[in-house]
Ligand SMILES: NC(=O)c1ccc[n+]([C@@H]2O[C@H](COP(=O)([O-])OP(=O)(O)OC[C@H]3O[C@@H](n4cnc5c(N)ncnc54)[C@H](O)[C@@H]3O)[C@@H](O)[C@H]2O)c1
């Protein structure tokens with residue numbers, strides 16, 4: 663929608679023939695964006711070849727679970743000079759790889775050429791042209807600026823950031839905390855508890871990010887705090903909503919069936935739980951959520967476990983040292 667507003671002809675690929683017909687005939691996508699008139703510059707197709715051949719830029723927004731398969735297919739028709747941007751927030755659960763790495767592997771190119779678009783940007787508001795700010799991250803500044811040029815307009819403000827690792831980690835990991843914030847709300851624990859989850863959630867996201875080599879400042883930016891706030895508080899957030907339903911006593915399976923949309927935080931909890939062990943980082947909220955989602959722990963017990971942890975300092979010395987190292991280098 664943003665690209666069409668910027669006078670680009672957009673070819674949208676979907677597997678669903680019925681939705682494709684609806685978008686082409688009525689300029690509507692009633693399942694995902696009910697009541698919204700889409701631009702006539704958006705054309706839809708079920709043919710990957712028609713979507714990709716001749717495109718100067720490709721935006722991939724498949725769920726993380728489908729990223730490898732979708733990228734493999736689009737490679738068949740892609741012009742190697744085309745700019746590749748992704749807006750997916752998650753990991754490949756089996757390999758624990760970030761999305762830009764998975765894409766680069768499948769396209770057989772350098773990961774620095776892939777741009778990650780992230781930040782607080784619920785589709786329901788973007789499509790209504792509500793003011794929205796995001797970051798486009800790439801190690802290649804020219805690629806990031808190309809993406810910035812494509813998307814930026816008066817209601818969609820785009821910043822560049824060279825820290826792809828920090829941006830991708832932020833975008834994926836905030837969904838875990840949003841599930842936790844929803845769980846807390848579902849349990850009726852109020853605003854103090856939610857603020858604590860956001861703040862301590864950010865602490866553990868940054869702790870893992872620092873250990874993996876990200877820029878600490880990224881976590882204070884749009885992809886970090888920005889997206890964490892929106893996902894933990896917005897009525898549009900699927901992760902928050904899923905957590906809230908679990909907090910009210912529904913099972914994970916029922917929640918997923920009822921949502922009918924991707925809840926990335928569930929798979930991401932599994933990936934982050936493994937990454938925390940690989941990098942030897944303490945991630946108490948992630949650990950507790952893992953137990954709720956995959957080991958049937960009651961939400962109330964998880965909150966009790968978090969509140970009952972051994973007393974500690976707010977600012978961890980290790981994070982502080984690494985931050986100083988990062989700033990020095
Ligand atoms: N919805 C938002 O506001 C928003 C904003 C920023 C980023 N994201 C990210 O975008 C990604 C996708 O989320 P979404 O909101 O579009 O989810 P969604 O559930 O609304 O839609 C996912 C779409 O992917 C399709 N799909 C699923 N598996 C597929 C496969 N194997 N091959 C091809 N298509 C497949 C589904 O049919 C559906 O059309 C997620 O990583 C999410 O975090 C979403």
Ligand SMILES: O=P(O)(O)OC[C@H](O)CO
Pocket residue numbers: 751781782783784837840889892893898899900901902924925926
């Ligand atoms: O609806 P959610 O919880 O998947 O969040 C979507 C986006 O990441 C918000 O920026």
